[in-house]
Amino acid sequence: MRERALDMPRDRSIGTCAPNPAVDPAIDRLLEAMPKAELHLHLDGSLRIGTALELARSRGVDAPTTWRGMYQALVAPMPCRDQAELLRAFDLPIALMQDAEALERITAELVESKAAEGVRYVEIRWGPLLHVARGMSLAEGIEAVMHGAEVAAARTNTVVRLICTALRSHDPDGNVRLAETASRFRARGLTGWDLAGDEAAFPDPSLHARSFAAARAGGLRITAHAGEWGGAAQIRRALQVDPERIAHGPGAADDPALMAELIARGVCLDLCPTSNAQSGSVASISAHPVAWLHRAGVPVTLSTDDTTVSDISLTDEYGRALRAIGMTLAELWAIDRFALDVAFADEATLAPLRVEFDAWAAGIPELAPAAG
Numbered sequence: 628m629r630e631r632a633l634d635m636p637r638d639r640s641i642g643t644c645a646p647n648p649a650v651d652p653a654i655d656r657l658l659e660a661m662p663k664a665e666l667h668l669h670l671d672g673s674l675r676i677g678t679a680l681e682l683a684r685s686r687g688v689d690a691p692t693t694w695r696g697m698y699q700a701l702v703a704p705m706p707c708r709d710q711a712e713l714l715r716a717f718d719l720p721i722a723l724m725q726d727a728e729a730l731e732r733i734t735a736e737l738v739e740s741k742a743a744e745g746v747r748y749v750e751i752r753w754g755p756l757l758h759v760a761r762g763m764s765l766a767e768g769i770e771a772v773m774h775g776a777e778v779a780a781a782r783t784n785t786v787v788r789l790i791c792t793a794l795r796s797h798d799p800d801g802n803v804r805l806a807e808t809a810s811r812f813r814a815r816g817l818t819g820w821d822l823a824g825d826e827a828a829f830p831d832p833s834l835h836a837r838s839f840a841a842a843r844a845g846g847l848r849i850t851a852h853a854g855e856w857g858g859a860a861q862i863r864r865a866l867q868v869d870p871e872r873i874a875h876g877p878g879a880a881d882d883p884a885l886m887a888e889l890i891a892r893g894v895c896l897d898l899c900p901t902s903n904a905q906s907g908s909v910a911s912i913s914a915h916p917v918a919w920l921h922r923a924g925v926p927v928t929l930s931t932d933d934t935t936v937s938d939i940s941l942t943d944e945y946g947r948a949l950r951a952i953g954m955t956l957a958e959l960w961a962i963d964r965f966a967l968d969v970a971f972a973d974e975a976t977l978a979p980l981r982v983e984f985d986a987w988a989a990g991i992p993e994l995a996p997a998a999g
């Protein structure tokens with residue numbers, strides 16, 4: 628496996644990564660119909676504009692009062708100057724998400740939006756410690772998100788799992804308590820633990836090693852954000868906390884030895900090309916290395932990161948992977964299907980989804996080579 632990555636040509640233009648803007652529009656309908664799995668999606672980056680307007684009005688939060696103004700406040704620039712500017716797009720959503728009713732509603736609406744675009748399995752993550760500024764307890768906040776997810780999952784027949792995100796900037800002891808509280812919700816579908824936030828200011832994930840240990844002891848599965856700033860070196864740092872998956876990490880493509888290590892350890896990169904271009908961790912969407920990494924054998928999945936901050940659906944992101952990045956439909960399908968192999972859910976949950984995904988693909992001639 629190691630040699631496979633090291634033998635890849637360093638010039639990423641070699642191979643078949645050429646952008647293909649002339650993809651048949653019929654393919655968009657196919658992408659909409661494709662059953663999809665999304666593993667990297669933030670609740671606070673995915674508010675509906677209309678909901679944000681209503682919450683700002685009803686909660687007395689200082690915010691734009693027009694649709695256009697709210698859109699401009701919630702959608703981050705493309706590109707941002709850096710990750711820190713991208714993160715500022717979360718300030719207003721977090722101010723609007725300080726009570727149980729708001730959290731429950733926003734979660735339910737996100738599940739419904741995902742169901743409407745054919746996402747059959749979704750992992751939604753959020754940082755519960757960001758939502759206690761007005762006195763809500765950690766457990767109340769988690770319960771609200773859990774309940775919103777449960778109600779919408781039942782209504783839409785979508786499978787939802789939740790990931791608790793700790794912030795790099797938060798006190799390590801507080802993150803240990805967060806891990807202990809989150810673990811109590813595992814049986815109801817809070818199955819993952821994550822670390823996110825400003826990498827330039829807080830580059831060392833091992834500061835939070837005790838919370839990773841507490842999450843693991845509580846039965847949560849481990850992921851961590853890395854490489855939105857700092858490239859391959861930050862991805863190596865994230866490996867110190869032994870994650871099953873890494874959120875982002877496109878910079879691995881610059882480091883063949885790191886690619887080999889990801890392959891050998893089976894660590895998956897949950898990539899988000901549009902968001903990665905916004906944060907400046909790649910030069911542009913078309914320069915994103917998702918195709919390169921996939922063809923080299925590095926485990927990858929494809930997600931939006933933030934539906935609203937990046938103003939994109941997963942179907943849009945798949946379309947960009949075809950048109951701007953030059954992936955093939957069969958490659959996209961393989962990546963989508965692979966997400967079910969690294970999802971933070973048990974086999975009893977995933978087995979029927981695999982059957983459903985495979986049954987759909989069996990009826991699509993274009994996917995016959997990938998379906999075997």
Ligand SMILES: [Zn+2]
Nearest residue numbers: 667669874932
């Ligand atoms: Zn993320």
